[in-house]
Amino acid sequence: MTKIRRLNSADAGFAEDFTALIDRAGGREAEVAPRVAEIIAAVRAEGDVALLRHTRELDGLDAAAAADLEIPREALEEALMAIPGRQRDALKAAAARLIDYAECQKTDSWEFEDGDGNTLGQTVRPLARVGVYAPGGKAAYPSTVLMNAIPAKVAGVDEIVMVSPTPGGERNDLVLAAAALAGVDRVFTIGGAQAVAALAYGTETVPGVDKIVGPGNAYVAAAKRQVFGQVGIDMIAGPSEVLIIADGTGDPEWAALDLFAQAEHDEDARAILVSPDGDYLDAVAAAVDRLIDAQPRAAIIRAALAKQGALIKVRDIDEATDLSNRIAPEHLELAVAQPKVLLDAIRHAGAVFLGHHSPEAFGDYCAGPNHVLPTGRTARFSSPLGVYDFQKRLSLIHATPGGAARLASIAAELARGEGLEAHAQSAEARAAGGARDS
Template sequence: MTVSTAIARLNAADQDFARHLDHLLSWESVSDDAVNQRVLDIIKAVRERGDAALVEFTQRFDGVDAKSIDDLILGRERLELALTRITAPQREALEKAAKRVRVYHERQKQDSWQYTEADGTVLGQKVTPLDRAGLYVPGGKASYPSSVLMNAIPAKVAGVTEVVMVVPTPRGELNELVLAAACIAGVDRVFTVGGAQAVAALAYGTESVPKVDKIVGPGNIYVATAKRHVFGQVGIDMIAGPSEILVVCDGQTDPDWIAMDLFSQAEHDEDAQAILVSPDAEFLDRVAASIDKLLPTMERAEIIEKSINGRGALIQVRDMQQAIEVANRIAPEHLELSVADPQAWLGQIRHAGAIFMGRHTSEALGDYCAGPNHVLPTSGTARYSSPLGVYDFQKRSSIIFCSEQGASDLGQTASVLARGESLTAHARSAEYRILTEKGN
């Protein structure tokens, strides 16, 4: 197999740099009309025929010889069996990663709070976990047990009563690592269905699949399209684009390390994006040489090659200050600050899903076991959104308790504003509670 790279080289000093960068970053998560209509048809069928539709679609799309919905349900005992079937090192790694993810997310828990004003009025916020969350997990060979941990554990830490997992099993292929991860993470129920039909089942419920409050987890274009359509009926985490990494380097890190860090995202799929920014032109040349040297050694070399050639880039900047400016403009999913003193630059980073500090902190550690969540905003959405966390599985209710005097004082303000909006009933409702001079 012959592979070669022609990674784009950009220079921030060039007059048309902004245009070239925008073109490089452009990616649109759109479904064509055929995919969109197919998803709508699947959702309609699941809503109308429930379990029967799930069985039919699983037979058709996954090649599973299921006679009834019972053939698509895995009990807790099957998850526990998976723990015994994986190797001891695999179980140890899953348990260590799960513990670290749990400890990190425990710090995100929010408590309810209240405060009392001088007149006795009480204001506050009640934090309540969702009743039920749905976790979509890709199945077959493209299976990610780490995603099970990252999605299920925050839900459990938040206090979600029931976590329901759906995972396709193409041709009946069960991934023991995924099932073991589900067991360790505390998943309550598993259905071996996938695609748009699984999303529809979670969103609307069937005779066997319970309706959930929120659906999280990655999937293909059919899954993403289905999540778009059911949003509003249920909550969703995000519509994720291809994986991304941006490395900002001062030129002093081993170029082989940087090349492999870029590969770590490029190997996900052809649309993944890997970018290096540095003020050192010679270092960019050395990384380019490392890319060419190491690429033929990679198992997923063809995918990496297409990703690097299609969406990758080596960007030369004036200095580290400009490197940070470029990073903020890109707003990457993963940002590596591979520099001597990352802490000195951290305060200037405004847009990034996750920030990896220093030369020894590879993005791969965050994917598996560092602790923070690896479900991150992509395609520039780090400008306004955050990693998946405990807060995504909690909702907040406002608390208002007015004392007699408080209702009177606030009623006068509310009356003025309500009449200004010509909402007379609002005004009179508030005015009824305004105290007269006699106190009645």
């Protein structure tokens, strides 16, 4: 029998058990932080020399010069043509859907005129240069390349620079093909904290960027946290997670497979199913036992379900949505007969999948919305990656001579209240007249 905890909200001690379940430890990030700081400092001080040294020591890639770490654009196109036709078609289909969705996220500039004739507004500008971190080598995540690069491209970012480790020189054609489709401008075969440092501070060869996006291991996460402020980052991603709210009307085997799909990421992935139907929970548990041996990653799935999985019996669907908001899951499946009825009760989630025919796997690859989502309860205050993450908003203030008098009286009063006399005089000078514009 597959080990997966069973909880019941009616039991004594449930509150403590549930809190323990959703409490995420910090992982290895704190453990590796000192070493990461050393790597960042070395790359910042020595540039390409440190980058080459760490790439040789950590990735087993011995390059004579930093320029040798860059993959020519034509090699990306060659990789796109080298992969099997069905994979190429699937990548193209997924990219097209992501572009369509991203186009709807674009924000326009706007202006309005107040009652005193002043023009106020907002101008939207894309970031100049963005860095995308993509796991490489034996780990093939072309979907991650598409999800991180396409919104940047749609936003109008001038240049997209991708870093992807190639341990021992092993390149992944799927990753490179995705880079070609997503419009990545430059690709470097570097990874780990040294790649993040190179993107943040720039070296003689790798250009510095304005923002770094994309997932990685504990070293990458720690490096992103440490360079934040020098550059922007998307988020600090933790282990992936899914919460399924089920009313018992769905197929238990579908639910089991959805739990597997999350748990197979790694041993720290979290897969939870909540339902008021005890018989349905029993049926899902039986389906898990029946289907798990056929899974190629069965050992990982078993470890994840034992460590972070749960089947939770609740009193009713309202209690299920309350627990969901406490978890603030990265992925939330509403596996119920009328999912839109529940949507108003959902306050915190990265992505919501409505109904029995909307598995989380669609969101991972091709539905359209981005699969870069807040984890570890950060959906309480953050959102999925999107076009807006690659745009800046500039506030506009254009005061007319007549409007300046009204603004000056307000500003001067508040400035003197704060003890800032020069502010008050600067404002009042505009009300007194002098140079004119329109």
